Amino acid sequence: ADRVRVAVFNVSSALPYYVAAERGFFAAEGIEASATPLQAAPLIVQAMVAGDVEAASNLVTLEGANINSRRANTAVYISLNGQNAQYQMEQFVVRPGYPAQSLRDLKGARILSAPGPANLSAAKAVLAAVGLQEGRDYSIQEQQMGVHVGALAAGTFDAAYTLEPVATIAERAGAARRLEAGVIATHLLGRPEAQAFAAGAALTGKFLQEKPDVARRFANAWSKACALITSDAASVRPLLVQHMQTSAELAPTVPLVAFRMVRDLSPQDIADFQKFVDLAVAQGVVRSAIPVGSFLRAL
Amino acid sequence: MSLTPRETAITIRGLRKAFGGQPVYSGFDLDVRRGDILAIFGPNGCGKSTLINMAAGLLPRDGGEILYDGREVSEIRVGYVFQNYREALFPWRRAAENIRYPMRRMGLPAAQVEQRLQGLAERFRVRFDLNRYPYELSGGQQQLVSIMRALAVEPEVLFLDEPFSALDFETTLSLRDLLQRVLKELGITTILVSHDLEESIILADRLLMLTRRPTTVADDVPIDLPWPRQAEALASPGFVALKARCLDVFQKAVAA
Amino acid sequence: MSLTPRETAITIRGLRKAFGGQPVYSGFDLDVRRGDILAIFGPNGCGKSTLINMAAGLLPRDGGEILYDGREVSEIRVGYVFQNYREALFPWRRAAENIRYPMRRMGLPAAQVEQRLQGLAERFRVRFDLNRYPYELSGGQQQLVSIMRALAVEPEVLFLDEPFSALDFETTLSLRDLLQRVLKELGITTILVSHDLEESIILADRLLMLTRRPTTVADDVPIDLPWPRQAEALASPGFVALKARCLDVFQKAVAA
């Protein structure tokens, strides 16, 4: 079998990797996949550049855009994970007693944000889209994901721009109330049904070039995994508990993103994705404009 | 020697001390009369430093008690010249500051501190710069500073552990005179450890000769030579007789 | 004193040393004859320790040279008893280990090391346990260990900086005898610093009297008393005359 080393960021969006591995999809394609857990996007990119891995199961697309704009073909996506109001990932929540009913009501709120420049600027952009301005209308501060629930519960912050599964956990613990999910699609891409493709599975350009056949088989396995998740999520959710740090009671219901193979994307999807990246460029989160087609590969 | 309680400045009763199970003192008694200079003469390692360390409250004793006219050592003003004078000076303070230190601790006003420092420097005929740090001084100079520091506060009780060991010939002679005068004038009760028999006799009111470990008193010799004792006293018949007696005791009890 | 080159063990020429701009030596010359014991007698702070520290290569000199029969100090075997003997012992080694140390460094076989250690312990009449750590010893005991350590390697040149300062009466006497014997037997060239004039005369072939700073030679006295010099020598007319001469020089040049 051909060995493929995959950098895995162990959160729920890594699900296709574990599905493909556990359900034998890799094996069926003659691929022996091994996971290299790396809990930071820059480290994953570095591992790809350095040739320590051939693939990444769930690499943040903005990081991918960044490295590809520096050096084309470093991380080429074969699948993207879409998120919006249906496939909840990014969202605003408020602490229980806080009166806000819509984003606009966050005027005067102390808001915390998921960490990283990308999350922070997304949050600010969404709030700007509803007419709120940082400093004047609200204050915002990034915080490690691990402290979100507590900070809301303790009342240190009024609202949070947070991600799954934190939002669900916070809601269940009674520490937060969901205000609006899928805010990027709704407010930044301008269409609530659009997908914000924030992460995805990527292969290194070198791997694609040197072993196109292995890459194709890898994509096949991946595609099967995505399909299975889409068709029968319940059957694969237990894997979340086993591999992706999700608690047993949460696993059956925690929202999952939409796993889409690049080959299945519509032109509208690609346009949405281009808009998503362009917004990031405008915010300075991606260093320079880049056509998304240059790092998508329909396999 | 039996003293009335009122006369006694230091009372040691049933003193016990052992190192690693081996006794140095096992039931040692001593009374020192107020204002007396007691010289202790004994072989290396017999426990002289140990004794005054315990008396000064620096070393815990295994048993017995040491009282100063009924008080604990912490209640009286003590002067101490350490055998290892080098390690007892504060290297982060200049020599003069070292000497000022105990006076400041005593709460003397600044003017008086300076005056005493001046006085000491003159009486000790200090020929080096007291504004230097201890480690910039020669061994003898350091020892001199040590003695000045101990005398600065006019202590009630003074412990001198081989205070002249590093001093030169001339300084030793002049210091003997000086100490005699000062100690007698101020009535300071003193315990002096010295390996120089002549020096011990010349300076002391009483000479305690100790044996090797386990330490006992080989002889307790009252020295009733007249004060002040100049260098000439060394030739007086009284002195010669005393020295002969002491040497004799020493040959029998210690050197044996 | 003029010596032929062959006889000279130590040659000091034009030695210069200043501390903080103030000179201690400015052009000091000295020759020491092979096998001689040179005693240096001088007031505190005149630069005796400084001199032998430079001679032993421990202190950089500002100028001049010190040669041992033409060689540098690093090329010869040196013994040194420090004035601050306490700080020169290794507290992490037992006393016996301290004494073995220079012998090991010299590469003596283990058996011979033990034999020498035994011999030293006997000749020095050590009455305490050499298996203790230095800080468990009394001051005098530490100094004794220091001397034993310096002699253990039978050095070519020996520096003794007030080596008897903490030793008791008896030990001092017996050590004077012992040193005389050993040094003369082995022909060790020795520089001895002492504040005891009698001791200096009794032990030395030659006595150098130094003045206060800036240091010069007040007198250079050959001591030609016959060897060995027992305690009785102290009463011999030769000795008395020498002592009187030295005291005289001292009064004039130093104490003045």
Add this chain to the structure above:
Amino acid sequence: MRALTGPALGALGFVLLWQLAVLLRVADPILLPPPAEAFAETWRGFADGTLAHDTWRTVQRTGLAFLIASAIGVPLGVALGAQEKLYRGVEFVVDFFRSTPASALFPLFLILFGPGEGTKVAVAAFGAALVILFNAAYGVINARRTRVLAARIMGASGPRILVDVLIWEALPQILVGMRSGISLALVIVVVAEMFIGSTDGLGHRVINAQMLFESGLMYGVIFVAGALGYALNLLFILLEKRFVHWSGR
């Protein structure tokens, strides 16, 4: 036995303070669970063997990193300390890296050692070695001169003086450095287990617990890490009591 009462009381007092903070509701129990809960969860973790395994892996990595760090840091530090001028030269590099977060060095070490065990141990060893080196060098720089001179006079060569005098003179501070070093190695190993390629170890466990919001377990694991740090330090406290008998005399 009596030597253990101090630390035991310390640990007890610490737990009591924790409980007090909980009782005073300094923070929401979700954030700061009562110690009893943390211990129960931790106990469960140990009972099913996984936490014991994680602890053991962390101990292994820390131990290895520390051994490498000591083997490099102590001799190099002592040697550099003996040559103060040389030390002033490398001091820039030492202080530079001492002042750089280990996490900022991860990328560099990943380049050199790849995303496996190597990197974790290497970063930790590097960080600890610097601290050990720094302390050893300072121990030597502040050593008492007379003893060095005495050794020189007795014919000890440069390297011998290093081994026979300087190491001993610096020993109290070398031990302080080693204690700083072993704690730092543990910290870096735990952080590395959080971020780079790990499927076991206390750091991995902390991150997991944090993601699962099992704050009882999370604090329990952190407590295990801290207690482990103390236990490793204890080794040196005992070594010191045993071997540095002369300090202060």
Add this chain to the structure above:
Amino acid sequence: MRALTGPALGALGFVLLWQLAVLLRVADPILLPPPAEAFAETWRGFADGTLAHDTWRTVQRTGLAFLIASAIGVPLGVALGAQEKLYRGVEFVVDFFRSTPASALFPLFLILFGPGEGTKVAVAAFGAALVILFNAAYGVINARRTRVLAARIMGASGPRILVDVLIWEALPQILVGMRSGISLALVIVVVAEMFIGSTDGLGHRVINAQMLFESGLMYGVIFVAGALGYALNLLFILLEKRFVHWSGR
């Protein structure tokens, strides 16, 4: 002047080593850019003023944290060192937290100090205070007894002995502790700027550069942080040269 040649040579050697690693292509230039590129980018950052501001913010936070840490760590360490039994009691807590990653303490401090500047400075101060305390205590524990005894004889009370003798005896090691402490404070501040809410500071800058794969700038900023660490240490090297004139004698 001459005192600066050592460090300057050290820094130069370090940069040369870096250049050598680039020439040998130890890693892809995207990951490890040549020093010239890093300096150019850093220079640009300084030229437009933003990097200078970030550096200044980090210096402020570090300085404040360090001052707090010293104000607590030195007196407490000296006092505890003088009471060895007491120290053995709190040693558990000291070693415990010394062995816990600062990042694991962020949540706890966030609760106590709220979001914002407070937490960053507090965590850094806490971490540094432990190290300073630990070193000060050890400096005192290893102090020479005779000097304490001499002070006692001269009528110095317990607190006076602390101030007049123990602090001085321990000073060389206290300075070592302060240097460890200031480096640690800088490290924690930078890490905090990376991970908890910051809009300025070197850590914030590193994370941004990392995200944008401006590895030239990233290494440049890390270099600035490290050099800043050295500069802060330099203060103490000078202090030490000035004030600890007696060490080793």
